[in-house]
Amino acid sequence: MSRKVFLDAFFNQFLSFLGELKEMYPEDPDFSGFQTAITLIRNTNPMLAVNYIKSEVVDPFQDKIVARDESFFMDQDYTQKNADMNVIYKLKEYVKGMSPASKEVVWQYIELLMKLTLKVLEN
Numbered sequence: 854m855s856r857k858v859f860l861d862a863f864f865n866q867f868l869s870f871l872g873e874l875k876e877m878y879p880e881d882p883d884f885s886g887f888q889t890a891i892t893l894i895r896n897t898n899p900m901l902a903v904n905y906i907k908s909e910v911v912d913p914f915q916d917k918i919v920a921r922d923e924s925f926f927m928d929q930d931y932t933q934k935n936a937d938m939n940v941i942y943k944l945k946e947y948v949k950g951m952s953p954a955s956k957e958v959v960w961q962y963i964e965l966l967m968k969l970t971l972k973v974l975e976n
Contacts, residue, residue, distance in 0.1 A: 854972075854976070863970065864891065864902075866966060866969060868892070870966070871887050875888070878947060883943055887940050903973045910941070910970075911970055918963055919964070923948065927949075
């Protein structure tokens with residue numbers, strides 16, 4: 854498959870993930886802002902998002918993501934990272950109170966986004 858197919862899938866899944874979070878936490882205005890930012894990046898410089906996810910999420914945390922290790926959320930201080938880590942920081946706040954089923958959905962999205970990131974970069 855071509856890079857464009859994987860890139861489209863990456864953004865479609867990222868936006869779907871943010872949409873589900875927005876539905877779960879409608880009182881939190883940040884998820885709408887994250888959707889707008891991702892859409893803007895998709896339309897202007899899509900590889901920026903992919904490269905960022907690779908360097909800031911996949912490279913340092915791939916083992917924790919594959920193992921579904923909750924310390925990925927709980928033990929990291931994302932406030933010290935670039936402001937672009939706000940989505941993960943928000944998840945850190947909410948994961949504590951999520952049901953096991955909701956946590957499973959979050960892990961599925963994160964794992965899928967990781968795999969799509971790697972596919973985009975290998976093509």
